[in-house]
């Protein structure tokens with residue numbers, strides 16, 4: 716089984732299409748760690764793809780906010796503006812679908828999926844200190860998470876917590892051997908708004924048969940996504956950050 720692991724698409728159709736082109740023919744099932752909408756200017760298309768293809772998915776905080784299920788107290792001005800704009804684009808059916816998205820963790824036989832952490836769907840866990848307490852909540856050997864928009868993750872090995880490395884700026888892939896005796900928290904990175912200083916769209920493919928995880932980065936024409944954001948009248952910062960990956 717080869718699973719396509721996507722997170723934080725954030726209504727960026729151009730990045731999503733680039734990822735799907737790159738991954739074409741290399742996956743059997745899709746997993747989505749949430750934040751399908753918000754920030755970007757193509758929420759309808761992002762929902763359409765996810766609804767059709769994601770075999771396992773959880774909601775993100777932006778999905779919740781757009782669905783009216785989350786107070787926007789923690790959201791900055793640009794995020795709030797994008798929530799209000801997104802709501803105005805969605806049909807009643809899309810809104811109902813967003814409202815009905817499950818909170819993480821979602822479980823399958825050999826993995827679990829969360830947006831933030833297994834303990835709190837809205838929490839960030841990036842550093843070893845933030846990740847370490849999660850161990851007791853890992854009920855499968857592999858847990859996929861999104862939210863931070865930082866590709867990578869951690870493994871719990873005998874010697875302690877070891878970080879997983881992502882592709883360098885000149886590489887398109889980093890392959891990790893998954894040891895069945897270790898636990899893994901894996902963030903595929905953000906398709907639509909990377910924040911790990913690499914503006915390329917991020918995703919992962921998990922090849923269960925060969926126990927390999929492929930972290931991938933894909934160049935796409937972010938100017939197209941920027942143009943859509945500006946044309947929609949969304950805050951300029953949401954377009955600008957796509958060029959820098961910050």
Ligand code: ZN
Pocket residue numbers: 723725750775777862863864
């Ligand atoms: Zn997000």
